[in-house]
Amino acid sequence: MAVDMTPPAGARDFLRACGWGEAEILPLAGDASFRRYFRVVDAGRSAILMDAPPPHEDPRPFLAVARWLTDRGFAAPKINAYDERQGLVLIEDFGDSRMREAIDEDPDAAVSLYAEAVDVLVALRAHPAGDWRPYDRAELQREAALLVEWYCPAIGLEVDVAGYTAAWDKVLGHAEYDRAVTVLRDYHAENLMLVGQQRSLGLLDFQDALAGHAAYDLVSLLQDARRDVDPSIEDAMITRYRAATGDGEAFMNAYHVLGAQRNAKIIGIFTRLWQRDGKPRYPALCPRVWAYLERDLSFPVLGPVAAWFDANIPPELRGDPLVLAER
Structure with a gap:
């Protein structure tokens, strides 16, 4: 539509x-x-x-x-x-120059632009969170549930919904935070503008900000639902971020848990945009998001959630819901 x-x-x-x-x-x-x-x-x-x-x-x-x-x-x-x-x-007006198109036109610029975007997140976490709603376990569970509420029914798949919630409950403790930061929640290359002669990064689409874990926006940037991010860039930017912040293994556990949660949510949202809102271009983005999700699920911290996916959604049913629904 x-x-x-x-x-x-x-x-x-x-x-x-x-x-x-x-x-x-x-x-x-x-x-x-x-x-x-x-x-x-x-x-x-x-x-x-x-x-x-x-x-x-x-x-x-x-x-x-x-x-x-x-x-x-x-x-x-x-x-x-x-x-x-x-x-x-x-x-x-921030103009028309987005980070996404800048990288598409000049792939050699990817590392420096992603580095600048990472540095913005490092600076953002230096400030206590604004007076936003908490990005707590209940909110994370509600969002993760979008996959079983929309994607699974769309492809005619009955799954263990109670088991899905229980599996997430076993891992979401890794996403809890001692000090909340402002989480912009949609921080990626299509929402980052190159502004002015200095082409510094301008921020857009942040109206859903919450107070949550600093790893979330890093996942949003490096596991981008709308464009492929080379795994070598993801690794390099995580290294850059951790070098600046001193974060250790607990941060990486949070990164992968929040990555899996975000990607499950996005698959559900993209399916809903097609089915409820009449926007059929979004399901075609789901295979990329499934690839990110499966990569996160391969880490031991996601063991209970990975086991649920293995038992409930076969690999051949992880893809574009519009295509799968037409089989």
């Missing part, structure tokens, strides 16, 4: 009220949610119009996290104007 990129009815009045009344409104993108984005251009200046329509979307978390980040020196978009009733937000 194509996203309707007609500007929202109240956009022109909103722009007029904040000094952009004559701006041209150009469709930019929709995403996996109900949010849509437009670029507004006027007399050599530009900004981004976010359409986050209530009741489906609430832009207030985005505003809160953006302000928290900019107050601490991180490159989140500045907020120019906001209409709470309509869910319209006018934000700084």
